[in-house]
Amino acid sequence: MAIRDINEDGNCWENVATGVSGLSNVIELSSRPFVTFFGNVNGTTVITIEVSPDGSVAAPEWFDSQIKWFLSSGDFMRSIQLAAPYLRLRSSANVTADISAFATSGA
Secondary structure (H helix, E strand, O other), X not given: OOEEEOOOOOOOEEEEEOOOOEEOOEEEOOOXXXXXXXXXXXXXXXXXXXXXXXXXXXXXOOEEEEEEEXXXXXXXXXXXXXXXXXXXXXXXXXXXXXXXXXXXXXX
16 A cells, blocks of 8 residues: 555545455545545445554554445545544445545635
8 A cells, every 4th residue: 555645536546446344545634634535436335434643554553433434336425524644445345446535724
């Protein structure tokens, strides 16, 4: 997993199989707490947002947030507000996902 910039197309997953409990790329929010995710999945899965204070790829620096999305096959869009400096997504099922995250400071 690489650390990817926010506001970059395909920065979470770019049309790839997630794997069961698979993790997306790490996204650096750079003090932009208003985040919108959009994309699509080809099957049913639960996406959990994980957060980290430092973006380290190793546990135990990653924590499940309270944000979980129950997605079925097709397109979606979700917006959240998040103060953590780094995030990544975890998929409960092996689906093909194309998911991007874009954010703003709100100013």
